[in-house]
Amino acid sequence: MVHYKLVYFNARGLAEISRQLFHLAGVEYEDHRIEDQEFAELKPNLPTGQVPILYIDNVQFSQSTAIARYLARKFGFAGKNTEEELLADAIVDTFKDFIESFRKFVVGVLTGESEENMKKIREEVMRPAVKTYLTYLNKILENNKSGYLVGNELTWADLVVADNLTTLITAEFLDLKNEKTLGEFHRKILETEKLKEWLEKRPVTRF
Ligand SMILES: N[C@@H](CCC(=O)N[C@@H](CS)C(=O)NCC(=O)O)C(=O)O
Known part of the structure; x- marks a missing residue:
């Protein structure tokens, strides 16, 4: 084995x-x-x-x-055909681009930027990036209609996005009360039986 x-x-x-x-x-x-x-x-x-x-x-x-x-x-979990794989890869790449825009924020935290500058980065860099990213995800979900991002089964793209939405909620960049489609998506993925089991049993894990 x-x-x-x-x-x-x-x-x-x-x-x-x-x-x-x-x-x-x-x-x-x-x-x-x-x-x-x-x-x-x-x-x-x-x-x-x-x-x-x-x-x-x-x-x-x-x-x-x-x-x-x-x-x-x-x-x-990669997609059922090469086109589904392509979309799943594109979603993961878009997530990576999005995360890149958080670098300024993370560097700011690590280098002890002033509260005023951090507020500026949060409002002028992060919020617009979050908005663009959420618009992208909403469009995919609205077109796909299955509740998943790709095809009609769970793929790794769903896992990547759902985990990141959890982070955005914790960091107070996202309130799912204002995001119906994404809220339903997040709930659906987190309620996947085996995933739910993992989230309940995994060791206490930082960010
Ligand atoms: N592109 C790499 C980045 C890996 C990376 O940045 N790892 C960090 C931890 S999140 C690390 O090992 N940092 C310690 C170091 O660079 O010395 C990947 O996605 O695996």
């Missing part, structure tokens, strides 16, 4: 979608969560000096999106 080991910090961050995919597929893996000390020891031996890393029988693979896409394909 193949031995999978996923190495990352105790955060949702760049590993959570892969963890969800393993759980949804019912495939055993080692969910190895590291602290700073272990990371420092590992770093010189990692392909890019970064995590997450997926070990497949002791062979290392890097890059979170490549890992999640690989698991989605392997476990049947």
Whole structure:
């Protein structure tokens, strides 16, 4: 049997979608969560000096999106045909572009920007980016009508977007009371039986 080991910090961050995919597929893996000390020891031996890393029988693979896409394909969550795969990939890429616009905010937090500047970044950079991103998602959901973003079954794109919506709610960028379509989507994905089971049993996990 193949031995999978996923190495990352105790955060949702760049590993959570892969963890969800393993759980949804019912495939055993080692969910190895590291602290700073272990990371420092590992770093010189990692392909890019970064995590997450997926070990497949002791062979290392890097890059979170490549890992999640690989698991989605392997476990049947990538889309039912190449066009569905294309749309799922495009949604994930759009999410990555969107997240990039948050960099200024994160850098601001880390470098101790003044409250006034943080407010400016929040209002002038983040809010417009959130608006564009939510408009994009709403259009896809309204066209697709299945309640999923792609086709009529759960794909990894749904997992990526639902997890990110949770983050946006926590960061007070999104109030689903004002977003009917996205609210229904978020509820539907989080109520997926196996996902619900994972969300209830997963270790307490930071952002
Ligand atoms: N493009 C990479 C980025 C990986 C990345 O930024 N990993 C961070 C943790 S979220 C890391 O290892 N940071 C520690 C470091 O760079 O020393 C991916 O998606 O996997």
